[in-house]
Amino acid sequence: MLSKLPVFMARFLPQRPALPGTPPAALEEQLGGQGHPAFRVGQILDWVYRKRVRRFEDMTNLPRGLREWLEANYTLEPAREALVKRSSDVTEKLLLEMEDRALVETVLIRYPQRGVGAEESRKTICVSSQVGCAYGCRFCASGLAGWKRDLTAGEIVGQFLHVCYIEDARALTDNQGSPGRRASSDDPVPFDNVVFMGMGEPLANYEAVVAAIRCLNAPWGLGFGARRITLSTSGLVPQIRRLADEGLQIRLAVSLHGATNPVRDAIMPINRKYPLEELIPAIEDFSGKNGRLVTLEYILIEDVNDFLEQAHALAGIAARLRAHVNLIPYNSVEGLTWKRPNIKRQQTFARVLREARVSHTIRKEKGHDIDAACGQLRLRTEKDRAVAAG
Ligand code: SAH
Numbered sequence: 423m424l425s426k427l428p429v430f431m432a433r434f435l436p437q438r439p440a441l442p443g444t445p446p447a448a449l450e451e452q453l454g455g456q457g458h459p460a461f462r463v464g465q466i467l468d469w470v471y472r473k474r475v476r477r478f479e480d481m482t483n484l485p486r487g488l489r490e491w492l493e494a495n496y497t498l499e500p501a502r503e504a505l506v507k508r509s510s511d512v513t514e515k516l517l518l519e520m521e522d523r524a525l526v527e528t529v530l531i532r533y534p535q536r537g538v539g540a541e542e543s544r545k546t547i548c549v550s551s552q553v554g555c556a557y558g559c560r561f562c563a564s565g566l567a568g569w570k571r572d573l574t575a576g577e578i579v580g581q582f583l584h585v586c587y588i589e590d591a592r593a594l595t596d597n598q599g600s601p602g603r604r605a606s607s608d609d610p611v612p613f614d615n616v617v618f619m620g621m622g623e624p625l626a627n628y629e630a631v632v633a634a635i636r637c638l639n640a641p642w643g644l645g646f647g648a649r650r651i652t653l654s655t656s657g658l659v660p661q662i663r664r665l666a667d668e669g670l671q672i673r674l675a676v677s678l679h680g681a682t683n684p685v686r687d688a689i690m691p692i693n694r695k696y697p698l699e700e701l702i703p704a705i706e707d708f709s710g711k712n713g714r715l716v717t718l719e720y721i722l723i724e725d726v727n728d729f730l731e732q733a734h735a736l737a738g739i740a741a742r743l744r745a746h747v748n749l750i751p752y753n754s755v756e757g758l759t760w761k762r763p764n765i766k767r768q769q770t771f772a773r774v775l776r777e778a779r780v781s782h783t784i785r786k787e788k789g790h791d792i793d794a795a796c797g798q799l800r801l802r803t804e805k806d807r808a809v810a811a812g
């Protein structure tokens with residue numbers, strides 16, 4: 423509804439906090455203040471995370487007064503759909519609009535499994551943590567438009583739920599059930615992996631991201647295994663060290679993209695603040711405490727970081743960290759002149775890692791034709807909005 427209001431009106435609407443992501447203790451306190459018994463909290467959480475209804479009025483075992491109070495004080499859908507783009511392969515890119523009209527991207531990627539139908543394919547969702555990004559990496563569309571604001575925990579959880587709504591509706595259509603309602607409270611979450619690789623730097627929005635991960639993981643929330651959650655960071659050293667002490671069993675991916683300081687400095691301004699000699703020990707600390715192997719992400723950009731000298735340095739870092747390396751052929755970004763190296767150059771680079779016995783993959787692309795790289799769909803839509811507004 424909000425998206426249909428003129429821009430100037432939407433700006434003045436009071437923004438309600440999101441119910442998704444609110445910890446049960448906080449909810450219990452607020453409901454207690456309204457004279458409602460504590461067991462209502464469990465009922466509400468069941469509607470939000472298990473049955474996954476999209477309107478308070480559908481929470482039929484709650485008294486009408488409570489449903490009305492919830493409606494007046496919370497939003498159930500902090501992230502509403504503004505646009506969906508399907509690519510010719512198996513990726514769906516959602517552009518979600520927050521209550522203040524901020525736009526963020528959430529991507530659903532299906533990895534088909536040999537010999538099974540589309541519904542059994544493995545599904546990964548890629549979520550955003552901020553509107554834009556302040557870190558200005560030279561290859562990245564999110565960095566180009568700058569940072570607008572952090573997302574709240576509810577807005578991050580809203581992205582997980584939105585993908586659930588889409589997949590739930592699809593499953594119901596397939597089973598010819600009634601639309602908008604799940605068949606059973608015991609149905610699992612309809613995706614297999616979550617990656618924080620959308621717009622923004624998750625560790626720069628630390629509290630909200632950790633709260634959203636706890637809600638995703640908690641039995642009272644979506645009950646999703648921490649081991650299937652990956653957080654990707656450009657390398658904020660103090661926050662990596664703090665995350666190591668959170669006791670979360672999540673995986674860490676680090677966007678390296680340069681294996682020596684001069685090359686990394688030229689691509690990622692963050693490296694001047696936290697150079698490799700600080701970053702590498704912090705990653706070591708994380709994997710030592712958390713017991714999980716770390717992934718190093720490395721975008722291959724022609725004549726910028728795809729030299730063999732970089733491949734050897736990368737092999738050395740990965741061997742020290744016992745890390746897996748994910749080589750990502752660069753996705754061209756509107757307004758940037760860099761290119762991806764041809765297949766032969768990619769393979770020559772990868773051969774150095776193979777010869778050093780470093781575990782690695784070259785990422786097979788999903789959704790290139792729908793601007794799958796971080797921030798690109800939003801950037802284009804913001805530009806279209808600006809043109810439309812004159
Ligand atoms: N801020 C975090 C998470 C978001 S960006 C981080 O930097 O890790 C996550 C990833 O998006 C980057 O590491 C990179 O792997 C990918 N990415 C961004 N721009 C890209 C581009 N132009 N081509 C290919 N991958 C890109």
Ligand code: SF4
Pocket residue numbers: 555556557558559562563564565566620621622623656677796
């Ligand atoms: Fe921000 Fe990550 Fe993009 Fe760098 S790569 S600008 S940290 S979103």
